Amino acid sequence: MGKNKVVPLVLLSSVLLAACGTGSNSGANEGEKSAPKTEVKKDPYTMLIYAAGVSKEEFDKRFRATLEKKFPHITFNYQTSGTGNNITDLVTRGEIPDIIRTDIPTLRSGYLDLNLGVDLTPYVTKYKYDLNRFNPVFINEIKDYTRDGKLYGLPVPPFFPNVLYYNKDLFDKFGVPYPKDGMTWDEVYELSKKMTRMDGGKQIRGFSANLTGMLRDNPFSQAILDSEKDGLTDTDKWSKVFSNLKRFYEVTGNEYPKTAADDMNMFGKGEAALSANLHSVYLVIPPEINWDIVSLPTMEGAPKRVSQRGPAYWALTETGKHKDEAFEVVMQMLTDEVQMEDSKQGIPTTLNNKDIQNALGTGHSLYKTKNMKAVSFYPPTDPTPKRKPGLVDVPLSSQQSAVSAAFLDYVSGKADLNTSLRQLDEKLKGLVEAEKSKK
Template sequence: MYRRRIGGSFMKWRTIVLPVLTAAALALSAGCSNGGGSADPGTTSSDAKSKVAADTGTPVTLKVAFFSSQDTFKQLTQNPVIKQKFPNVTFQYIKYADLDKAIAAGDAPDLINGIVSALADLEERGLKYDLGPLAKLLDIDLNKFERKKLEGIRSYGRNGELFGLPDNLEETSPYNTFALVYNKDIFDKFAVPYPKDNMTWDEAVDLARQFVRTDGGTEYKGLVAHAAPHFLAAQLGIEFVGADGKVNTSDPKWSELMRVNKRISVEQGGFLPKGGDLTHFYKTQNVAMYAGDAGDLFRSPDKFGASFQWDIATYPVFPGMAPHTVVGPNGGMWAVGATSKHKELALAVLDTILSPDVMKSIPNYDWWNHPNVQSKRLEALKNPNYPTTRANAYMQKYNLKFRAEIAKATESVSKDGVDINTALRTFQESFQKIIDADGVK
């Protein structure tokens, strides 16, 4: 039922920002084709390489949607290797959070840097582009990437298209940074044993309940599960809309998703944090555990401070699920925008960025060797298992809308007391209306 995939990334910039965009006609055409643009069938290897040479020899600006700060962006794009190989190329920084604004203003990016799960949203933005054919024409060696990592990215293509490349090389492949992070000081304060590996979500909630109290004027909680509704749906491998465009919540996985989300909130006194990410967990320091992507703790350990005492266990699983099953390929990725006029050059630049000389110049690229990380239980990040669900045309198109709708449904159960069956029925009806309104058959 489950298979293995990958993790790890050089990205020290990691926020989950998933905006929206675009027209129904895009999904209609994509649903009937390969799911995104790709190299012109008539293009030869010589043609592609000539285009790179021509673009390299003249001033060209590549627009880059980038997750991290502008300082980090400059550090990467002004690397001596990049500057020597592409002296006439300048790079325009687009903050990833402003991606939709840039597209609306006619500044769609040539290159996109983000988390792998953001690949599911490229179709709605009109940016999805299959790199496979062009990579072959440009003789790009895909063997420098870990095989399972490429498989994970290909799972976002309906026919195994390669809509992005991993943002790191093979040597980090054993790690996936989805984990259960725990604040050791809080556990020690209340004399509670630390979490164990391979706990179920029910066991994690049972453990969390021991911290729901007020002490010294501070209100404590036990567990925050980052982006729980859609992350847990992904962990369960839920097909949230079928290949026929129909929404069907009869699979028992749906009820299990709602049940666990309800427990996480209701059994902690209705705990629904608005800022349920890792930074919020660190800043408040009144929650004992965080379940989600802990990549920032590993790639930017200094920003969390040496006084923050933490460690990790494996990401919780559902009953009957293979141990250490996580959400998906949570590393970073690079993609070439489908609307770029310089696709060949963009991919050639990307190939250079993803070379050992450039990679190893990035701060904390070898984060597993950082003194503040070496003491942690890194074995909890190794060799995870992954759901096998491959996104169909409708899942690709409606990924963002699904996240919004399932969040409403789970909140209606946790906050408003709606029973699970009613909430699922309401979700199914409302989500189906969204799909039907586009007229996509």
């Protein structure tokens, strides 16, 4: 797998002309022509850009035109992941990209451990690049990852805020008022009970969820693996997260299905009235579902922020021969103009710019009919604490599998709350030991 106004060119030109008038005080004889400005011709070359999981079609649509206009001497060779073409394959073949799209889950294994890391701080200073353009949550997340303050990338959309989807037709059919922005989990729980019912012999579930996302991107921004020691972090908060979600599946008729995938897919089948899930342009809901969204509910004791999967980051590589120009390319891909077009297509911006945030979905045939303000109803929550330097880390995918399995044991009645959390703690310690053995 969102935090600069442009001076109008006409106005700027008028000011310059007024300041450089042709009168006797201009410092030049009337009619004198200035020497023509000579453009420095740049040698052509090819720049390789790599982004795992992002299709060539998406890259071309979002970035290619602006890059080719700004840098006509550069041929942009874009590659994405696939069999035999993952980043480790490219490094092994010596085909190392100039720019790579990384993210927090793969920052170490797919970037730093491959000795590709470049601290962008000197380039930010050299080009006077304003990091305050971005939501500070996203800058802090990548700086905090290694705890050395180095900036290994700049945040590129999309990020994936959690929202609450609802089926308008089901609410209309049962005469229940729609959910609203700013609700609490307690209010949504009561609403889910009203919407859980039989309809013509068909069981309608009041609530479903992308549980992987709900657990990973939980209301407390709670890490799974403790940042200071081996094992589960803050059992008390995990108890609240588990207990909050489990009660929805204790409602008669809304029992937990066989798998997490079954649960997540209920909404798209028209069998669930509510669904807690990510807002993502990659999430396709069948057109026959008449849906809308509101902000994700908040939990007592947790901040009123939206939990989210963070963005990816454009990063340079240590072996790149054109680092300065690569940084300029990154800046171009993150301009207000590019992010405004992204936002109009439903891709949440990584910038603080309110105009860009408010434009979310306005240029998209489907999203322009939805309550897209729900996505930014609350600001993004702070990043989860990262592991202390010197402590062995565990891939996030393995941590997610462990916490999902523990919740499944709890929600299915195989283990009580304390037992499921104790077993999760033991599992995480085992995963750490397994990683140590690989060193």
